[in-house]
Amino acid sequence: MDRRIVKIEARDINFFYGSRQALSSVSIEIYKNQVTAIIGPSGCGKSTFIRLLNRMNELVPNTSLKGAILLEEEDIFDPSVDPVEIRRRIGMVFQKPNPFPKSIFENVSYGLKINGITDGNFIEKKVGESLKKAALWDEVKDRIHENALKLSGGQQQRLCIARCLAVEPEVLLFDEPCASLDPISTSKIEELILELKKYYTIVIVTHNMQQAARVSDYTAFFLLGELIEFGKTQDIFTAPKDKRTEDYITGRFG
């Protein structure tokens, strides 16, 4: 079991919104083809952290960063690195499903088109594959040219996953993907995550500890911008080393 390969490594990350420090000396390794869950109470920096992994936080003005994040040993914050390329390699699914107000087909093909692919047959094939991988194909195959906003919330979220998959990322980031979904849609997304980890490295931020326990192989517990504990999910949930982790997972605060 210990033949794990490091896909992403965060080294001593300190991150600031203006003068407010959101992350303090966070170092963590994300392993290839594993699901890493990030848990912690609101405002602990878990969303901030996951948004650093694909340089999404750059869209927020007035932030600063110290430390390095290595994607296969290359610093993604190196000035020579194009953030656009990083975001293509590291896909992201957001808290609220955010399909474009376009057709299902256009949503999934969007990433291909902006990456310069014009071959219609290839796009069509890729859209089909991505929808199948996201377990949405059977539900939408007859209405692929309908507006994506007509889908249910859970379907929209799987569409957003398909949209990510179409550009063949290596890593998938899920930022509380089930926060706005009902239990049935949630369990579908969870099944999907377990399926997708065969092909992708997955990081998921979640408020729901049962979810972390169900889907993840590794768990990181954040508190007030610090990484308190990181380890195999089983160990974190059954034998946490830190008192604060134990308090959190047993529901003493949160």
Next chain:
Amino acid sequence: MAKLKEKAYRWIFTVLAFSSLIFLVGIIIVLFKEGLPVFKEVKPADFIFGKAWYPTFDPPEFGILPLILASFWVTVGAMFVCVPLGVGSALYLNELAGHRQRAVLKPLVEILASIPSVVYGFFGMMMIAPFLQNLLHLPTGLCAFTASLTLGIMATPTVCSIAEDALSYVPKSFREASFAVGANRWQTLVNVVIPAAGSGISTAIILGMSRAIGETMTVLMVAGGAAVIPHSFFEPVRPMTSAIAAEMGEAPMGSAHYHSLFAIALVLFLITFVFNIVAELISRRFRIKLGLGG
């Protein structure tokens, strides 16, 4: 007692709310009542398509085609100025300007929209017209081109402000979704943000148009005032609004001339009414498209 108070408030506000409706209906009735009698003198088709506007000649001629065309030319010309400027600056404000810049610039743009039109007229008359006259060796600087330019500058803040609102209504999540699959800023703008705000931007343009076509003081001051069918942008023209404003004082009350001016106002009202309905329809479609409800 409290119940009575509530009833009274309800009543007062209902009256206030309906008063604007009453004014609107009143204005429309006056326009029809005072405008329609002109058709005893001239057939509607001859009124709208007649090529000669000589209301004080004997016999008078009431063809408003030169006035309609003048309004049309000046408005279209103004569009060439205010659409690129207004939409361009809205895109800049929304996409490129930092928070601090926007906090200064947006209110400035809105102040620009509140400058009285006579000031724009002055500016056009005293600065733009002489400048163009010297530059292009025109017989007069007061022409359709100057009017277009002045009106365009005047409508720019309206277009900019409404278009910027439309852009800022585009949910942040659309942008994030686009960036997350590896789109750059430009691709996101062209493929996601502008289409999503498209109908809002069209609304901005139409409202800018209806501001330009309804504007009176500026065109009265800078358009030159000749009621002839324009053949070039550098000839003086007399748009519908300036005809009404300039002639109302001289037209004897109850005369055919007087009624014809009301009829012009009626035509103008119908045109701007259509513009506003189109703008409203487009913006409703836009809200539905973004899932904001109708």
